[in-house]
Amino acid sequence: MNKRISLLLLIAILLGSLGVSAVSAQDATDLSLWVFVDRHGLFMQNQAARWNEVNPDRPINLTYEQIDYTQMHDNLLASLLVGMGAPDLADIEISKFATFTKGDIQLIELDDAIEPYRGDIIETRLAPYVANGHNYGIDYHLGSFVMYYNTGILSAAGVDVDSIRTWDDYIEAGKKVTQDTNGDGTPDVYMASVETSGVMTARGIMLMMGGGAYDAEGNLILNSEANVKALQFVQDLVHVHGIARPTSGGEHHSPDHFLDLVEGRIASLWMPQWYMTRFPDNMSSQLAAVEVIRPMPIFEEGGYTTTMGGGTGTAITNQIDPSKIELAKEFLAFAKLTYEANVALWTDLGFDPMRVDVYDDPALLITMDDFSGEVPFEYIKAGLANVAPEYTGPYYPEIATIMQTTMMYELIENKKSPQEVLDAAIAELQAMGADVGG
Amino acid sequence: MVVFLIFKVYPVILAVIMSFQNFQGVQSQEWVGLTNYQNVFNLVRFNQALANTTIYTIGTLLILIPLPLVLAVLLDSGRVVQSTVFRTLIFLPALTSLVVAGTVFRLILAEDGFLNLFLTSLFGVQPLRWLEVSDLALPSLILVATWRWTGINILYFNSGLVNISKDLYEAAVIDGASAFQMFWRITLPLLRPTTLFVVVLSIIGGYQVFVEPFILYTGGGGPGDGGLTMALLIYRTAFTSFNFGTAAAMGVILAAIIFVFSLIQFRYFGVFSKED
Numbered sequence: 001m002n003k004r005i006s007l008l009l010l011i012a013i014l015l016g017s018l019g020v021s022a023v024s025a026q027d028a029t030d031l032s033l034w035v036f037v038d039r040h041g042l043f044m045q046n047q048a049a050r051w052n053e054v055n056p057d058r059p060i061n062l063t064y065e066q067i068d069y070t071q072m073h074d075n076l077l078a079s080l081l082v083g084m085g086a087p088d089l090a091d092i093e094i095s096k097f098a099t100f101t102k103g104d105i106q107l108i109e110l111d112d113a114i115e116p117y118r119g120d121i122i123e124t125r126l127a128p129y130v131a132n133g134h135n136y137g138i139d140y141h142l143g144s145f146v147m148y149y150n151t152g153i154l155s156a157a158g159v160d161v162d163s164i165r166t167w168d169d170y171i172e173a174g175k176k177v178t179q180d181t182n183g184d185g186t187p188d189v190y191m192a193s194v195e196t197s198g199v200m201t202a203r204g205i206m207l208m209m210g211g212g213a214y215d216a217e218g219n220l221i222l223n224s225e226a227n228v229k230a231l232q233f234v235q236d237l238v239h240v241h242g243i244a245r246p247t248s249g250g251e252h253h254s255p256d257h258f259l260d261l262v263e264g265r266i267a268s269l270w271m272p273q274w275y276m277t278r279f280p281d282n283m284s285s286q287l288a289a290v291e292v293i294r295p296m297p298i299f300e301e302g303g304y305t306t307t308m309g310g311g312t313g314t315a316i317t318n319q320i321d322p323s324k325i326e327l328a329k330e331f332l333a334f335a336k337l338t339y340e341a342n343v344a345l346w347t348d349l350g351f352d353p354m355r356v357d358v359y360d361d362p363a364l365l366i367t368m369d370d371f372s373g374e375v376p377f378e379y380i381k382a383g384l385a386n387v388a389p390e391y392t393g394p395y396y397p398e399i400a401t402i403m404q405t406t407m408m409y410e411l412i413e414n415k416k417s418p419q420e421v422l423d424a425a426i427a428e429l430q431a432m433g434a435d436v437g438g
Numbered sequence: 439m440v441v442f443l444i445f446k447v448y449p450v451i452l453a454v455i456m457s458f459q460n461f462q463g464v465q466s467q468e469w470v471g472l473t474n475y476q477n478v479f480n481l482v483r484f485n486q487a488l489a490n491t492t493i494y495t496i497g498t499l500l501i502l503i504p505l506p507l508v509l510a511v512l513l514d515s516g517r518v519v520q521s522t523v524f525r526t527l528i529f530l531p532a533l534t535s536l537v538v539a540g541t542v543f544r545l546i547l548a549e550d551g552f553l554n555l556f557l558t559s560l561f562g563v564q565p566l567r568w569l570e571v572s573d574l575a576l577p578s579l580i581l582v583a584t585w586r587w588t589g590i591n592i593l594y595f596n597s598g599l600v601n602i603s604k605d606l607y608e609a610a611v612i613d614g615a616s617a618f619q620m621f622w623r624i625t626l627p628l629l630r631p632t633t634l635f636v637v638v639l640s641i642i643g644g645y646q647v648f649v650e651p652f653i654l655y656t657g658g659g660g661p662g663d664g665g666l667t668m669a670l671l672i673y674r675t676a677f678t679s680f681n682f683g684t685a686a687a688m689g690v691i692l693a694a695i696i697f698v699f700s701l702i703q704f705r706y707f708g709v710f711s712k713e714d
Contacts, residue, residue, distance in 0.1 A: 413662070431477075
């Protein structure tokens with residue numbers, strides 16, 4: 001009899017424990033996320049685990065799905081259009097974001113979730129994901145522009161990398177570095193490479209000179225004086241100073257271009273900080289012994305020291321169960337904007353964080369074998385003195401497409417004047433229905 | 439039948455309806471008459487896309503009809519060893535994933551890639567920047583198309599050749615006809631239905647080309663939009679500008695172009711054969 005009772009008790013305990021675990025699993029709120037970069041998904045899952053430690057009473061069960069870049073955005077657009085099939089949260093790349101804020105916006109406002117952190121972050125980083133005055137996305141990084149130098153090439157030409165402070169210094173150094181080594185009449189080593197089917201080279205300079213696609217008030221400023229000057233500067237690097245060449249394959253992610261870097265045909269380039277990951281990932285760390293990171297050269301004392309490039313905002317779609325909205329918003333801000341999250345942005349993802357107060361955290365100030373054993377973050381930080389903001393607007397995706405397809409190509413390959421290519425872009429945007437002002 | 443109606447007929451009707459609506463972003467749609475069609479002709483890139491697509495289609499026709507035809511005749515003549523391996527090799531490109539093909543062609547067309555190596559060593563031509571120069575975008579795309587479709591077209595022509603009675607050739611040989619005369623007087627006229635079929639298919643395929651430039655130029659129209667096709671522009675208008683109305687109008691225009699071309703083909707060939 002006793003045996004039977006103890007057996008029943010045992011079964012009861014077992015069932016009970018199963019029940020408890022079933023209940024706790026039920027209590028965890030399921031959140032789904034679409035990403036196009038697997039590392040983003042892993043990062044968010046780590047953040048969910050951290051959230052569960054801090055908030056054991058409101059656990060989250062985050063599952064993510066990684067889909068190819070184009071397909072993910074197209075699928076998301078289609079699901080939002082038909083009103084079903086979208087995930088709770090989704091990554092939207094910066095140049096696609098404005099596509100998602102056309103018509104009735106199908107994303108959830110994040111204003112109140114971001115509010116507690118506003119004072120701690122570089123606020124202009126939120127600007128790309130603002131529509132009608134409301135925030136709809138939070139980025140993974142600051143994406144500040146830095147200069148990548150191959151010190152092997154520089155030293156061989158007698159240039160000390162730390163002597164380059166201004167763009168004038170850069171051009172002077174470039175003239176020493178750019179060389180025709182095999183005597184066929186054209187240089188084989190160039191100081192820089194300029195993208196003809198990518199946007200970063202030009203956009204970085206445009207923003208640092210105070211230009212860009214839109215201003216803070218949402219006006220289209222593509223053909224502004226600042227942009228004309230910026231494009232002239234880029235064109236001159238190639239055609240007047242002769243220190244830059246059009247990027248092999250057209251943009252800085254083409255395999256041809258990586259080969260140029262590895263084989264020492266390009267001495268430097270400016271790209272956002274996240275381009276650091278390309279050195280181990282796409283170039284098998286072959287430049288580890290010579291590559292260093294330095295702040296962007298400056299145009300004038302007191303001017304902008306860098307700007308931001310690229311980015312991906314995580315948004316909450318309106319197809320989320322209404323009861324989960326508050327939790328999802330709180331979690332999203334927690335995963336991207338808290339101190340610990342920003343340290344993790346560097347340690348887990350290798351991205352420069354948007355919170356200023358983590359810049360002195362020992363976790364960020366580490367040496368890296370891929371960059372000559374230096375502490376890259378010291379130099380990234382040094383460049384953040386005066387970050388030029390980037391604003392986006394309804395035609396930001398179209399502007400990116402125009403820059404990628406014809407603008408830079410006409411400017412560099414066909415030597416058209418900056419004013420001409422910018423006016424052509426404005427005319428094209430106007431034909432699409434954009435309000436081009438004046 | 440139901441499946442056909444849902445997945446084929448319904449989208450077509452919907453696209454036509456959408457082409458008369460203001461359909462930008464997620465919002466209630468309103469009727470706007472022919473505004474979308476006006477917008478299409480105002481778009482700076484539309485003419486460029488139409489011209490590019492037409493040149494591409496003509497280019498593929500000029501290569502993808504004579505080349506497979508001659509190869510099919512050669513194969514059929516029995517003068518070439520016809521092993522299964524050989525036939526499979528010819529057909530393989532059509533089965534290869536275009537994503538893989540795109541990547542491989544990016545390497546082949548690179549400045550220090552295989553094609554330049556081939557041209558330089560054989561003809562002493564200076565290396566060309568196939569993937570970076572606007573004017574070389576369409577030739578690059580036609581090259582990919584040639585690689586991809588030659589095998590399939592050989593197959594079509596081959597099946598046509600099988601149906602030509604061998605008696606005709608034997609009679610011609612007795613009459614003292616040369617190989618070229620036999621090709622010109624017997625093979626070509628009797629292959630007309632097959633040729634018509636391949637031409638129409640090539641025109642339809644040519645005007646609809648999307649994946650090749652999409653993969654070769656990672657989602658874009660290539661340098662200076664030199665490889666921008668109609669289908670790419672439709673895609674861009676729908677999924678970058680989120681303007682389904684104008685995109686649908688463009689789709690209707692593209693369908694009309696293909697329809698007219700096919701009609702002309704059928705009529706021309708039809709009348710031609712009656713006169714024969």
